[in-house]
Amino acid sequence: MKVNIKRVAQEANVSISTVSRVLNSPELVSPEKRQRVLQVIQELNYQASELARGLSSKKTQTIGVIIPRVTSFFFNELYRGIDVAVKEFGMNILLYDCDSNLERTTHGFTFLVRRQVEGIIYASQFITEELYTFISRLGVPVILALTESFNRKLTAFKVDEVRAAFDAVSYLIARGHHRIAMISGPLDNFVAGKTRYEGYRMALNQHNLPFLDDCVAFGGYRYEDGHRAMRELLEKRNDTQFTALFAASDEMAIGAMRCAFDHGLSVPQDISIIGFDNLSIANMVTPKLTTVSQPFEQIGFEAVRTLIRAISGDIHESDSSNHYLPHQIIERESVASRAIEEVAAADER
């Protein structure tokens, strides 16, 4: 016979409310009965049904997390922060992998809502107007991590992408590089594509460096994309003469590094490379990749903290907006400074 609350109550010779009480507010039960019930629970290996619990109490102690792909490297790092915060607040996680695809994204939201999550952390694609409308009707608070919404009405935690890219390129410029190529993400990606590209152009502009179409290639953030894009860039290098490269992701930076190697070029002696993300692999390649670090863990943590606050009801309107967390340039081995004479000589030509 199945073991449910009723069964436990019978065996312990108490009412089911008493059993419920020892589970939820033991201090309301006499020590003696409490002991007895606990004993029976132990013996029967009773596991209260969270379904029934949630249905009855309207609380599930669970938050939903929507991510683009479990296989995206950054997810690992983000998850750590989410996990820490969730445990700290005694909540649980329901994860949904939306595969970076709109249909699965909306399905993800309903999947979670139907399971009565109390709030949702969304860490996938840019939120368009259409998706925003959809989310508004959900009835549960949603916090964005590593992404943002078209009108910025949804609270978001991320780095200032434009600024971070600007800083990365400026870093290269400060080290004497005046011809800088870029491997960008797709420009129709408003989170990490267009933004990082703009940061690149702004930095060039700021330092009165010319922008060359032939110095930019595009890719989908993966290793192979970086390798292919670099090949395109290298083909025109006789004209462009670039000495440094800014890649919109670590994976692409590493792919580009390999491509350079395949062409007999060495990094950073011949070409300096800076990446973006500071994934753990950035530290595993040789040369170790200099890159822009995103505080993934902190972003996950803050997002959860804010979500929990929103669930508790004390959400201030002023919170609704983008929160920028500090990025940082991690200096490793893939960028070299050019000697002053070298710079001068090259500029003279």
Added chain:
Amino acid sequence: MKVNIKRVAQEANVSISTVSRVLNSPELVSPEKRQRVLQVIQELNYQASELARGLSSKKTQTIGVIIPRVTSFFFNELYRGIDVAVKEFGMNILLYDCDSNLERTTHGFTFLVRRQVEGIIYASQFITEELYTFISRLGVPVILALTESFNRKLTAFKVDEVRAAFDAVSYLIARGHHRIAMISGPLDNFVAGKTRYEGYRMALNQHNLPFLDDCVAFGGYRYEDGHRAMRELLEKRNDTQFTALFAASDEMAIGAMRCAFDHGLSVPQDISIIGFDNLSIANMVTPKLTTVSQPFEQIGFEAVRTLIRAISGDIHESDSSNHYLPHQIIERESVASRAIEEVAAADER
């Protein structure tokens, strides 16, 4: 007012059973009413509560997955296979990160059972007798992936670790390496530690090669462990004279590779290295890592398939055991063949 099945029924002027029917077996409802109900559902943006559904029907269409750490690299690859299979069977996933820790592992099982998952895929630590007893009392089928149980009574999908390690080392031997070092996992790890170590010793034995204590170092599978272990190995290399290394994980192999580089040694010219796992990073480092591939995706897929079969009830006792999936050596750039003369000359000494 909240929108539940009752509300939908009222607005559509039908009974709640009719609403329930259009959701679960629409063919039993007249087209006219069906339309009307669907319409209302749409307008009200009604989302059926999966909690109530599961509670009432005893079916949740959900399987639980317990993994050691989301941040473990292999999880990404395994998850892909699980995800594919789960979607194919119209199920859903509840993920639990047990952090490779016993307390959280048991908590994970109860967490999932309380949420009425219909079965569980377990992909974490070795199942001890104690844990086995615990699992047996759970009442839901459990399938193992990438791990196994002390008595092999639980159906498991994995590679034959001993054999795979044996093959890796034999591969090195066949390429003329007679002094082979190993960076092993902890020997009290019965899944990937002791097994791979044994495979190493068996291969040495088989080929009448001496086993040297100074040719083995240990680490916890991570990059840093590999780097440190390699340093230990290198310190004794004057005596041991090893020309090749077998690492029990790709991360450790890459760490070792870097360590060699730091000591002015080049791979594979001075030292050949073979890893284990074939993670995506193995293909991103230079030289690309030769390694033993585990069919993670296939393992995930098969595990789910078998689990679903077990849930449906058609489980054959004969299924309960270890299923070994084929491993494979992926030849890349980190292993060199030694010239015959070189081998002969060295052996003469």
Added chain:
DNA sequence: CTGTTAGCGCTTTCAT
């Protein structure tokens, strides 16, 4: 084809 009704396993008043 459709509606009525009795649960599913738990929480939560409301009495006592």
Added chain:
DNA sequence: ATGAAAGCGCTAACAG
């Protein structure tokens, strides 16, 4: 401090 009873939102006979 404890129990009885009314739901929570849904499914699943059962009757018509």
